[in-house]
Structure formats: structure tokens, C-alpha cells
Amino acid sequence: MGQEKNPAPESGPAAAGARGRPLARPRGSRLVDIAEEVGVHVSTVSRVLNGDPAQSIRPEIYERILNTARERGYRPNALARALKQRRTGALAFVIPLLRNPIWVRLQRGALQRASERGYVVMVMEEPGDQPQPPGSYRYLVEESRADGLLLATSLRIPAHAGGVPEVPHVYVNRRGPDRGNDVVMDEPAAIRLFLDHAARLGHRSVALIDGPRAVDTVHRRQSAARRICTQRGMRLTVLHAEATEEGGWEATARMLRRGPVPTACAVGSLNQLFGVMAALRASGLSVPGDMSVVSMDEDECLPFLDVPVSSVTMPLAELGRAAVDALIARIERKPAGDVMVREPMSLIIRQSVSGPPQRAESP
Amino acid sequence: MGQEKNPAPESGPAAAGARGRPLARPRGSRLVDIAEEVGVHVSTVSRVLNGDPAQSIRPEIYERILNTARERGYRPNALARALKQRRTGALAFVIPLLRNPIWVRLQRGALQRASERGYVVMVMEEPGDQPQPPGSYRYLVEESRADGLLLATSLRIPAHAGGVPEVPHVYVNRRGPDRGNDVVMDEPAAIRLFLDHAARLGHRSVALIDGPRAVDTVHRRQSAARRICTQRGMRLTVLHAEATEEGGWEATARMLRRGPVPTACAVGSLNQLFGVMAALRASGLSVPGDMSVVSMDEDECLPFLDVPVSSVTMPLAELGRAAVDALIARIERKPAGDVMVREPMSLIIRQSVSGPPQRAESP
DNA sequence: CTGTTAGCGCTTTCAT
DNA sequence: ATGAAAGCGCTAACAG
Numbered sequence: 001m002g003q004e005k006n007p008a009p010e011s012g013p014a015a016a017g018a019r020g021r022p023l024a025r026p027r028g029s030r031l032v033d034i035a036e037e038v039g040v041h042v043s044t045v046s047r048v049l050n051g052d053p054a055q056s057i058r059p060e061i062y063e064r065i066l067n068t069a070r071e072r073g074y075r076p077n078a079l080a081r082a083l084k085q086r087r088t089g090a091l092a093f094v095i096p097l098l099r100n101p102i103w104v105r106l107q108r109g110a111l112q113r114a115s116e117r118g119y120v121v122m123v124m125e126e127p128g129d130q131p132q133p134p135g136s137y138r139y140l141v142e143e144s145r146a147d148g149l150l151l152a153t154s155l156r157i158p159a160h161a162g163g164v165p166e167v168p169h170v171y172v173n174r175r176g177p178d179r180g181n182d183v184v185m186d187e188p189a190a191i192r193l194f195l196d197h198a199a200r201l202g203h204r205s206v207a208l209i210d211g212p213r214a215v216d217t218v219h220r221r222q223s224a225a226r227r228i229c230t231q232r233g234m235r236l237t238v239l240h241a242e243a244t245e246e247g248g249w250e251a252t253a254r255m256l257r258r259g260p261v262p263t264a265c266a267v268g269s270l271n272q273l274f275g276v277m278a279a280l281r282a283s284g285l286s287v288p289g290d291m292s293v294v295s296m297d298e299d300e301c302l303p304f305l306d307v308p309v310s311s312v313t314m315p316l317a318e319l320g321r322a323a324v325d326a327l328i329a330r331i332e333r334k335p336a337g338d339v340m341v342r343e344p345m346s347l348i349i350r351q352s353v354s355g356p357p358q359r360a361e362s363p
Numbered sequence: 364m365g366q367e368k369n370p371a372p373e374s375g376p377a378a379a380g381a382r383g384r385p386l387a388r389p390r391g392s393r394l395v396d397i398a399e400e401v402g403v404h405v406s407t408v409s410r411v412l413n414g415d416p417a418q419s420i421r422p423e424i425y426e427r428i429l430n431t432a433r434e435r436g437y438r439p440n441a442l443a444r445a446l447k448q449r450r451t452g453a454l455a456f457v458i459p460l461l462r463n464p465i466w467v468r469l470q471r472g473a474l475q476r477a478s479e480r481g482y483v484v485m486v487m488e489e490p491g492d493q494p495q496p497p498g499s500y501r502y503l504v505e506e507s508r509a510d511g512l513l514l515a516t517s518l519r520i521p522a523h524a525g526g527v528p529e530v531p532h533v534y535v536n537r538r539g540p541d542r543g544n545d546v547v548m549d550e551p552a553a554i555r556l557f558l559d560h561a562a563r564l565g566h567r568s569v570a571l572i573d574g575p576r577a578v579d580t581v582h583r584r585q586s587a588a589r590r591i592c593t594q595r596g597m598r599l600t601v602l603h604a605e606a607t608e609e610g611g612w613e614a615t616a617r618m619l620r621r622g623p624v625p626t627a628c629a630v631g632s633l634n635q636l637f638g639v640m641a642a643l644r645a646s647g648l649s650v651p652g653d654m655s656v657v658s659m660d661e662d663e664c665l666p667f668l669d670v671p672v673s674s675v676t677m678p679l680a681e682l683g684r685a686a687v688d689a690l691i692a693r694i695e696r697k698p699a700g701d702v703m704v705r706e707p708m709s710l711i712i713r714q715s716v717s718g719p720p721q722r723a724e725s726p
Numbered sequence: 727c728t729g730t731t732a733g734c735g736c737t738t739t740c741a742t
Numbered sequence: 743a744t745g746a747a748a749g750c751g752c753t754a755a756c757a758g
Contacts, residue, residue: 043730077446104462112488406745424744447737
């Protein structure tokens with residue numbers, strides 16, 4: 001019905017620029033089409049379809065509206081609704097680099113929870129290797145592409161101070177420069193799980209091989225480790241390196257070179273873990289005979305390695321879900337503060353941990 | 364400036380439902396605000412800011428408009444623009460399960476390319492373990508949340524026939540039920556890379572351990588392998604299993620139990636690879652002494668395993684980029700067909716491959 | 727109970 | 743070279 005006619009095919013010099021060509025008209029219909037078919041006003045249809053509780057509707061047309069909407073496969077235009085209501089129903093999730101499996105789990109939790117709460121998620125990956133300051137993503141909200149920002153990119157560096165004023169946002173797995181918007185896990189408890197276990201087995205000198213200092217998660221793990229080790233009178237060596245296999249290898253080499261060599265170490269990321277295990281192997285050190293190893297990332301591959309590696313499981317999916325809830329609270333201007341996700345967390349014992357090697361000082 | 368007043372605080376029974384509360388007004392301004400400040404009509408501002416080539420503008424106002432827009436940090440409202448132009452500037456990417464690292468690389472390529480072309484990407488992960496038919500995502504376009512669909516979920520099962528009529532979409536790393544919308548890699552060439560190398564080293568009986576049959580990628584690899592092995596007179600065993608560590612372990616056990624045991628095998632996914640290596644180790648078979656192993660997924664961890672594993676690198680980021688280009692072509696109604704991404708692909712030799720073990724039948 | 731009216735912020739003919 | 747006006751599809755305040 002209604003034949004399309006192009007007003008002037010190929011007339012004029014630069015006519016018909018390909019850019020803004022309208023899309024195919026969605027085959028479902030508009031509110032007004034349903035209204036027309038049923039013979040009521042569009043606003044009536046809107047009310048019925050939105051279940052407006054204000055007034056009751058004559059049951060007969062109520063049914064008719066619902067039926068024709070269903071028959072014609074009516075889909076509300078999210079754009080028009082969003083324009084009117086000033087909310088897009090979308091969240092933007094900014095992730096540093098997708099390689100580390102923790103982001104995958106975190107992303108999964110966030111996607112699920114967002115979907116449960118009626119939001120879609122746009123994922124942005126930090127482009128290139130230069131981490132942008134968190135404020136550089138506010139345009140997403142200012143342009144009404146998203147209602148709020150999930151930020152997993154902020155670093156402990158001056159360039160990232162300033163935060164994201166006036167735009168709903170939370171920092172995920174990081175503490176941001178502006179307070180009160182953090183959703184993090186209990187890193188001190190995680191590192192304590194490792195240290196308690198090591199201490200119980202008799203280790204007195206331990207290491208933490210982790211990512212760069214500027215990453216807040218690393219910073220928190222490291223300070224907790226220092227504090228706990230001081231309390232317990234344990235020796236602690238902290239080694240920072242890139243969160244890659246090479247980084248793990250290089251940090252391990254540094255640790256062995258530097259001596260005295262610790263007897264147990266925790267490794268901050270799965271990627272580093274591969275490098276650590278390889279470096280120990282290459283140095284002729286056995287795991288756990290000469291060195292006990294615990295991964296701070298749990299992963300399904302760990303039980304299948306040549307030496308199955310113990311790990312601390314962190315509640316990553318829960319973190320993602322909590323971050324979405326926290327962000328939505330801010331979008332709805334509900335009172336909200338920092339969130340710490342504690343559960344579930346546990347130490348999974350595999351074969352990479354034992355007591356320290358017997359040395360001269362042993363009885 | 365303009366004090367907000369609530370018309371009737373807490374009046375009426377169910378007043379002030381929290382749901383549709385409007386968001387903070389974006390602090391940048393609207394087109395009309397700029398127009399007002401400069402003293403011109405809103406349509407003039409629109410033309411200038413969009414670089415409308417139709418007519419020239421008085422240079423003086425042109426400058427004034429540009430300046431005030433910059434000063435006030437003007438951001439166009441993507442919603443309003445999209446509503447008018449009937450294009451959202453968003454793509455939806457539907458991924459089966461984020462665990463397998465190939466999706467991470469693919470997603471990265473897609474995100475980058477989309478951003479280059481002025482689109483944002485919404486990522487949807489297939490919920491639960493029940494793969495939805497591809498058509499179940501068309502609502503995203505029908506509701507004007509996205510202009511098109513990147514589908515990585517379609518399976519070779521009857522429930523998924525039917526495709527996604529009338530909605531711009533491409534299948535990524537899969538062939539879909541409707542033809543002409545596929546963006547895939549050259550799986551036959553990949554598997555040939557493995558088979559050529561194995562044949563050259565003298566292997567006569569090889570295996571392919573891969574995911575479930577219903578996955579199109581698996582199906583293509585498997586048929587190519589059968590064809591090539593027939594040509595070459597090689598023995599081929601194909602084992603399907605879940606694309607997990609357990610799946611790899613279980614398939615390997617099946618292969619060893621079944622005999623005669625092949626002397627080389629390719630493994631379809633990184634997750635399976637860990638299971639395969641563990642199962643071989645547990646059976647007392649050495650790699651590559653008793654069994655040569657090649658991973659069909661390249662990953663940075665492979666060189667760091669106890670036996671560094673050879674692999675075929677696939678052009679995953681390029682696949683993601685090509686898929687975005689292909690989808691945008693469909694959105695813009697440009698002529699387009701299936702796409703095969705061939706480059707770059709290569710066999711990376713590490714230590715998990717050698718000649719077959721010397722047996723009785725050797726001279 | 728339901729229709730009228732007035733926009734949300736932007737683009738886009740069509741007139742000047 | 744610029745302004746006026748219409749309208750994308752929907753919601754919501756206000757009348758009847």
C-alpha cells in the first residue's frame with residue numbers, strides 16, 4: 001500500500017549521498033497503525049501496551065488492542081521512547097583489553113544482569129595501548145547513547161584524576177579517582193587466603209608476582225599482602241610486570257636472580273601464570289617441590305596443566321552483576337555508595353602447593 | 364537558571380513511580396540553544412555542524428556557530444538524530460559463549476572496525492545453554508536498537524533454519540541457513556596446513572578432535588579434512604566433543620581406547636587442547652614422541668606450556684573487521700555476497716610436532 | 727474511560 | 743544565504 005516514488009532520480013550533481021539513506025522500514029507497525037486498525041486513539045494503545053495502571057480500559061478494546069499488537073508483531077520504537085523519556089536503556093562498558101579471561105567472566109555477569117533489568121550493554125574496548133582517562137567516555141552519555149558508564153579502565157595516574165562529573169558511572173574492579181563510585185572485590189581477603197595457606201604449610205618467605213603498579217587492583221592486593229606479612233613476620237617480595245606471559249616469565253627471572261628465593265608465590269593473572277610456570281621449569285625448579293604456586297585467577301584449564309595449579313576463585317560474575325546494579329541505582333538517582341563484593345571466594349587446592357623445601361635451617 | 368519544582372510532592376496514591384524518571388539533562392546544550400546564542404535559526408546550525416555541502420554560509424556566522432558549539436561542548440543527541448534518519452549507528456553482536464578466546468579476538472576486531480566506521484557495538488551473549496535461533500534477535504532491529512545483526516550463534520540444526528528475513532545481518536565464522544550472508548575463514552586451508560605438515564613428516568594416520576557437529580565451523584573443517592585425507596590416502600579419525608577441557612580429555616580417551624591410535628592430531632579449540640594434552644600425559648604418551656599435536660587456535664600461552672604447542676593462526680581480528688564491513692554494506696543496501704577471509708594464516712611450528720614414532724612397519 | 731495536545735531534539739524540504 | 747514548518751514514533755498532562 002502506498003507506492004514509494006523517488007522525487008527526482010539522479011537529478012542534480014551530488015544527489016543521493018549514500019550516507020544518510022534511511023533503513024528498511026521495520027515490518028512491524030507503529031502505535032498509530034494499531035490504533036487505526038482497532039479504531040481508537042494512539043494514546044489509548046500506548047496506555048494499554050504499557051500497562052498504565054492509572055485507569056481501567058473497556059475490556060473489549062483492551063483485548064482488541066492486545067490482539068492486534070500481537071498479530072502484527074508490534075515492537076515499540078526504542079528510539080522514540082528513549083527520546084521522550086530521556087533514558088536510552090543502554091549501558092556502556094569500557095574494558096581495558098579483552099585478553100585477560102577475568103574480563104570475559106565479568107562481562108558475562110554484567111550482560112546477564114543488565115538484560116534482567118531491561119538494559120542492553122554496549123561494550124567498548126580501550127583502543128590502542130594508551131589508556132584514555134575515564135572522562136573521555138562521557139560523550140556516550142552526553143550524546144544519549146547510554147544512560148551510564150561501567151568503567152574498568154581507570155588507573156592510579158595523574159592523567160586519570162578528575163573522574164566523570166555529572167554522568168552516572170561506576171568503576172568496576174577498580175577504585176576511581178572520585179570516591180563513592182567503586183565496585184570492587186575483597187582483594188585483601190583473597191591474598192589472605194593465599195598467605196594463610198602458605199603460612200600453615202610453613203612458608204616464611206613468599207612472593208607476589210602481579211601486574212603494573214598503576215592498576216588499582218594490583219595496588220590493593222600488594223598493600224594488603226605487605227600488611228599481612230608484616231603482622232605475621234613473613235618475608236614478602238613483590239614483583240610488578242606486564243600482565244602477559246612474557247611479563248610473568250621476566251618477573252620470575254628477576255625473582256630468581258635477586259635471591260634469597262621465596263618458597264611460595266602468588267601470581268596475579270592467568271596470562272602471567274603461564275610465564276611463571278615456564279620460567280620455573282626452565283630454571284630446573286620443581287613445582288611444588290622447590291616453589292609453591294597459586295594463581296589469583298581461577299580458570300578451567302588449571303586442573304589440566306602438567307602441574308595442576310591451585311587458585312583463588314574470585315566472584316567475577318557477581319562483580320559484573322553488582323556493578324550493573326550499582327550503575328542503575330545511580331541512573332535512577334537512588335542513594336548509593338561504594339560496593340564490595342565478597343562472595344563467593346575460595347582457595348582451590350591442587351597440586352602446585354606443598355610445604356617449603358627442606359633446607360639447612362630445618363631441624 | 365530555571366528552578367525545578369515538583370508539581371505536587373507525594374500527592375495522589377501511586378504518584379512518582381520511580382521507573383520512567385528522566386535522566387539528568389546533559390550539560391552540553393541543544394541545537395536550539397546554540398542557535399539562540401548566535402542569533403540564527405536552528406536549521407542553520409544543523410547545516411553548519413553537519414557540513415551540509417548544499418549551500419555556502421556567510422563565513423562570519425559560520426565561525427560563530429562553530430565556536431559556540433565548541434565552547435559549550437555541544438553533543439548532538441544521537442537519539443533524536445537516529446529517530447529522524449531511521450538509523451541508529453549501532454550494531455548488535457551476538458556471541459555464543461565468551462569463554463573461547465577466539466571470540467575475544469573476533470570481538471576486538473569487530474569493535475575496532477565498527478568504531479572506525481562510526482558505529483557502536485552492543486554485545487549480546489547467548490543466554491544459558493539453549494542456543495536461540497538467529498531470528499530471535501531480530502527484535503533488536505525492529506525496536507530500532509541496532510541497524511543490523513552480527514550473528515555468531517547459528518547452528519546446523521533444523522530449529523535454526525529460517526534465518527532473519529528483512530533484517531540486515533551476517534553470520535560470523537559460520538554459514539547461516541539463508542545464503543549470501545556468511546563471513547567465514549578458510550577452514551579447508553587451515554586444516555590443509557596441518558595435514559600437509561603431518562604428511563611431510565611421514566604421518567599416515569591422523570585425528571581431528573573438534574567441537575560438536577552442529578557447529579558449522581567444525582563441520583567445514585571436518586569435511587575438508589576427510590576430502591584431503593582421501594586424496595592423500597591418509598587415515599583420518601574425527602572425534603567430536605564439547606569445546607571444553609573435559610571435552611578434549613574425553614575425546615582423547617575415546618581415541619586411545621578405540622585404536623589403532625593415530626600418530627598426529629589437530630585440536631579444534633584451545634580449551635579442548637588442555638584436556639588433550641592432559642589425557643595424553645596421563646596415558647603415558649609423550650608429545651611429540653608418541654603423538655604430534657597441533658592446535659587450531661593460536662594463543663600467547665602456547666609457547667609457554669610444558670611442551671610448546673604448534674598451532675595454526677587464524678585471521679580472527681580480520682574476520683571481525685570483515686564482518687562489520689559486510690554488515691554495514693547490507694545496512695546501506697549495497698550489493699554484497701558471502702565473504703571468505705583468507706589472510707593472514709600460518710602454521711606456527713613449536714615442539715609438539717615431529718615424525719611418527721618408529722614402529723614395526725618401519726624399515 | 728478515551729481523545730486532544732504538546733512536545734523530546736534533530737533533519738529536511740520548501741520558501742523566501 | 744537563511745528561516746519556517748513539518749515530522750520521525752512515542753509518552754504524558756489535561757480535558758472531556
